Amino acid sequence: LNGHRSSSGDVARTKILLLGLRRAGKTSVQQVLFNNLPPKQTFYLETTIRIVKHAVDTVIPLEIWDCPGNVTVETLGIPLSQISTIIFVIDIRDLYNQPISKLVEFIVAADQENPNIGLEVFVHKAEKLQDDDKIESFRQIQERVSDRLLDISPDYEQIQLNFHLTSVYDHSLHEAFSRVLHKLVPTLPYLEELLNVFCANSQSPKAFLFDIRSRLYIATDASPVDSATHNLCCDYLLMLNSFGPLYKSIGPGRQRQVSPLTPPPSASSSTLRSSPSLSSSGKTSPPTTPTASTRDTASRKHGKELFYPSAATSLHPATPGTTLTYHLITPYLALLALLPTNVYEGRRGLLEYNVVFFREGVQEVCETEREARGGG
Amino acid sequence: MRKKVLLMGASGSGKTSMRSLIFSNNPASLTARLGATIDVEQNHVRFLGDLILNLWDCGGQDAFMDSYLTTQRSTIFQQVGVMIYVFDVETREMNKDLEYYRDCLDGLRQFSPSASVFLLVHKMDLIREPRQPSFEKKRKELQDASGEGTVSVFGTSIYDESLYKAWSNIVHTLIPNASILSKHLTTFAVACNATEVILFERTTFLVVATSSTLPDIPSTASSLGSDTTDGEDARGLDPTRYERTSELIKAFKYACSRVREEFHSLEMELYDFTAILAEMTRNTYVMVIVHDPTIETAALKLNVRMARRKFEELQGDSVAL
Ligand SMILES: Nc1nc2c(ncn2[C@@H]2O[C@H](COP(=O)(O)OP(=O)(O)OP(=O)(O)O)[C@@H](O)[C@H]2O)c(=O)[nH]1
Ligand SMILES: Nc1nc2c(ncn2[C@@H]2O[C@H](COP(=O)(O)OP(=O)(O)O)[C@@H](O)[C@H]2O)c(=O)[nH]1
Ligand SMILES: [Mg+2]
Incomplete structure (x- = not known):
């Protein structure tokens, strides 16, 4: 039906703006999430002086705009109507007027040009403060923003503004960005339903569909997300991503015959990696010979012939114990699920069957999404 | 001792x-x-x-x-x-x-x-x-x-992983018969059709012995990890893989402990290799790396179970002098 697409240049990308004063941490957010920059290395980032657009391919194609601190609605270059979400980054210690004025300016403009725009505020570098101060500063920033908005017009009481506490040094950034992303994925209800079905059929108390490279979760089942489980899944993915290249043989070895297409290298520049030891630990899944493409409808129909990496780690040697499983679903996405260890060990066949069913469902949803964007 | x-x-x-x-x-x-x-x-x-x-x-x-x-x-x-x-x-x-x-x-x-x-x-x-x-x-x-x-x-x-490299070398000098462990690991690797088998101490995850090459005994007395080629074999595996593995597992163990879980074992079937990490003896973990795609993790786990006794004995010997 549809041919291969080597370049996705003309795909309609969902645009996300990263705004905020200089040194608020915008570039750090972008680099840590999408370029696997180790958090400590953000120290060496230089000030952004022009808008830098980063194409990110995940369940939906994104374009993240890393903006310099002095950008305004006028100098942005495109109308806000073309933007899906604004993420405004404020340093948590920056309680003064300047960042808040800037934020309010954008909110007012967005409200006029594009009332549907997503408005997210990352109260950033949160790990710098002790818990009490952190909560207090977080509250004050929210209060000041809403006071300023109400001064302008009482109508702003209705406006939907989401605040998140974030830091590149822990998982809060990943969790916050995941929540931002969820609002942008039109097929989210279908993915959630597939996860619900998977959980019910596999006795899994919790399952996530993760974007492999960024470690953002795209969807999860209906049970509530607790941060501890989310963090553990993020760490697990980080470990698996790092193992891949570590034992990859470059000598003449036997390869898996068929494997789904691996994602192309990230579109964003990677010149910032300066430390070999630190940056290599951030490398993602191993590149491989792209012998078949899941984007290709024909090969997808023969999905069973493809090799999909998987992994499992058992926690708690005691019964019942928990096993954390990993199954590649598409070139970008992986299913991470918690399972009772006895289910994992005793009912492997059933589990594999449920994974195949889930995979086919997700691939179909992704295909539909791609076609809707005119990209596939 | x-x-x-x-x-x-x-x-x-x-x-x-x-x-x-x-x-x-x-x-x-x-x-x-x-x-x-x-x-x-x-x-x-x-x-x-x-x-x-x-x-x-x-x-x-x-x-x-x-x-x-x-x-x-x-x-x-x-x-x-x-x-x-x-x-x-x-x-x-x-x-x-x-x-x-x-x-x-x-x-x-x-x-x-x-x-x-x-x-x-x-x-x-x-x-x-x-x-x-x-x-x-x-x-x-x-x-x-x-x-x-x-x-x-x-x-x-x-x-980074450099700390594990140094400490693995340090403790290696304290294990008198590490070379015997290494010899048996090599035999075990052959039995599993494995590219490589690595034995880690259980709590520190420092490398105790490996099948192919021992953690290099520092004769040249220089090492920084970034440009040394020791440990690299014909297959061109990453020369820092031992210490990186220690670091990765330690980080994951810490992640588990934060949610009051305990890391127990790991198995992976990735594009290029299959691997398991499992308890070997009371105080060691073994990692088996296989590049032959026809070998299943279940077979590797079985092999580890069968080798346990032998290694339990060996380990006693290796430090008893
Ligand atoms: N940047 C960096 N800092 C480190 C490293 N190792 C330790 N530190 C820091 O160095 C500081 C001192 O570390 P300690 O381990 O207390 O030093 P010590 O040698 O035990 O000192 P004494 O007990 O007084 O002899 C701490 O703040 C550590 O966080 C490292 O590899 N890199
Ligand atoms: N403590 C802390 N520092 C951060 C965090 N995120 C970024 N930074 C630091 O903030 C500084 C400015 O970051 P940068 O991303 O260049 O800001 P930008 O000008 O908004 O793009 C850098 O020194 C980063 O190391 C964080 O979560 N915590
Ligand atoms: Mg001290």
């Missing part, structure tokens, strides 16, 4: 930090809270079989150092298996550090002439790339200060 390990170096050089990473599974971020060590903190760590490491973390403030070298001299320096001397790469008092270091060497010569000496150029993460030239310069300086004796110099940082 007990082995005494001295941790020496100026105050703030990072001795307690590295001890808390390697032996207590704490993350690097928590080390900022450590206070200066007062006098000597002794720890016993059951390492392998009957091998007990007796760690002496010696607080590095001048007053303590002076006392180690005088009134406490024989207590500190007798029956030492290994002395690890830590130098902060950014120290502004290198001459003073070297002077204390030379005095400690004298103490060792007097009371434990057969002790091995490891020098760690620590906090390498503070040096901007390329790090190799600054490291080489330090290494030369330290070698000159060490006189005749052979010393091994490693560049380390608590923020």
